[in-house]
Amino acid sequence: MSSPDNSRHQATLKDVARACGVSVSTASRALSGKTPVEPATRARVCAAAEAMGYRPNFLARSLKEGNSRMIGLIVPDITNPVFPSVALGAETEAVRQGYQLMLSHSHESSAQEASLALLLRQNGAAGILVATACRGTQSPLDWQQAIRGIPVCQVVRRQTSRLPCLCVDQEMAGRLAAERFLARGCRRPAILAGDQSLRLHRERLHGFRSVLAAAGLNPIVQDSSDPEEDGSRAAEQLLQLAGQTDAVFAASDMQALGVMRTLVQHRIAVPEQVAVIGVDNMGISALCTPAITSIRQPLQEIGRLACRYVIDWIRTGHPSDDPLVCLPCTLMDGETA
Amino acid sequence: MSSPDNSRHQATLKDVARACGVSVSTASRALSGKTPVEPATRARVCAAAEAMGYRPNFLARSLKEGNSRMIGLIVPDITNPVFPSVALGAETEAVRQGYQLMLSHSHESSAQEASLALLLRQNGAAGILVATACRGTQSPLDWQQAIRGIPVCQVVRRQTSRLPCLCVDQEMAGRLAAERFLARGCRRPAILAGDQSLRLHRERLHGFRSVLAAAGLNPIVQDSSDPEEDGSRAAEQLLQLAGQTDAVFAASDMQALGVMRTLVQHRIAVPEQVAVIGVDNMGISALCTPAITSIRQPLQEIGRLACRYVIDWIRTGHPSDDPLVCLPCTLMDGETA
DNA sequence: CTGAAAGCGCTTACAG
DNA sequence: CTGAAAGCGCTTACAG
The missing domain is CATH 1.10.260.40 (lambda repressor-like DNA-binding domains)
Known part of the structure; x- marks a missing residue:
């Protein structure tokens, strides 16, 4: 050679x-x-x-053949620990199938999301994965025709039911947390509601509430929608407004850490006096002391499947007949619930 | 309209x-x-x-003009919390300048890194940012000519001094940690050495050691190179082999969490008996209880500057005359040191 | 099995 | 100021 x-x-x-x-x-x-x-x-x-x-030269090939081998991924913010896993799953699957991933940040703005989608299209994206922004009034439906109907699949966040989506079964997340609290004998469970403009948080709340309702209980619902909210303020409010709270389901790892901090400061024993469950986004729940009992979401799998879904769509010319896939989540045992 | x-x-x-x-x-x-x-x-x-x-159609434009508006970013693993910040900084700068970011994962394999670089080139990348893989024998110098001399800039990890690099001043990180330990009166400081095949860990160790040497001290150097190592095993070994350790500088947030866990289990008071300093990769040090005193690295800034460096290089046709930029890091006060 | 030609969508010297 | 033409690098009917 x-x-x-x-x-x-x-x-x-x-x-x-x-x-x-x-x-x-x-x-x-x-x-x-x-x-x-x-x-x-x-x-x-x-x-x-x-x-x-x-x-x-793939540019020339794409131009000639009228299709490229690029998939766009739009995330609100890759430093939000939900999204690196999704990106890893998507990128690995893309490369496995001979595609490349283009990464864009909407910064949680739906207007930027729309213009990024157009930019991705101009740069030759053959399909787009999008975790929709939570701020703004635009929806993927608004830009779908502007990108001339290239395949679009929602990931993690389901903004519209008129486009396919790969997401976590968030009602299940809520149910798992509620069931664990009930099994521990908690009678005054609270939930940090997250950003209720996101369907995933509404669904999670719904699942949480439904299990408790069946047991004749009604959860305390505490606002925690501020993106800067680390859970400590919410926990303070819970303690003030409802001192009898004996369980808190936090909306994320970050918020679980803030809740723990507040409880420790108030010398409240976890889980004896107040049980805590988080949603593991960072893979750190198990490393904390005490280890935080947490809902594990199959985020990498979501990225992988969504990418595969879009590539199949590109290849066959039509979407699969199963436009909504909700993957189950699991409860990871820790020391806080 | x-x-x-x-x-x-x-x-x-x-x-x-x-x-x-x-x-x-x-x-x-x-x-x-x-x-x-x-x-x-x-x-x-x-x-x-x-x-x-x-x-x-940017594909057509690029083909005609012989230059595209795409930058490739190769990271070992986007779920390693160092890299989302870098990716955010790079992507934001790229979009600001009318470019798009293509993201690839080397999975810490230098062989995959090489083939990804070629793939990026084929897909039209006009420049490449790379955080080099720590496993394998290839270097960017090996694939640089295969990608026909498009601009390459190293980020975070400096594998070769023959290519430009934007990274953190890791000697400074080591010095800051050592100085803090000395100021607290620690006499038996230890360091978790991380993966010593990475220059950044060697430099960090060097900075740590130099400050201690000036004070007549010699650090205990504990291996923590296993990527699965969360710091708890390393801390156990430190306690067994050198019970008198009174300070630990962990190689990452994850390792700091593991160290804390071990110390708590052994009922060792932090920071009174053992002080702990971490390196903040996840932005969570401040959220932990106790809040972990930590070195903060300007990772987003690195992504931003590296992207700008490469785009300038693309535009002018030659690299800036300052091929090595080391950004300072800072010590973030916490409750553990 | 092989070559000349057309064309993907664009930009830009070249000649009006 | 404007148009016809060439060409970026590739693929693929079309005609041998």
């Missing part, structure tokens, strides 16, 4: 063809293998391509 | 030109504004483009 050419110039098909004394068409066919080519010619072309370090 | 065409078909320059009765060239010039065009014509073209929902 000869070492590839070192020049700055990227060899093109034309260069390879010329080096072998064949036409560009033949070189293309020899390399793609889609059309029969004289074996000897073929070997010659492949050897030359290798030697020259030839790499097909 | 008329509402854009709703059809699946994406309007091209040809469509716009035809609608206005001008040539494609004129339409192109009217829209780009680079060449003078009869004002009336120009207005007509712009209006038609707007009405038809025309969006230039």
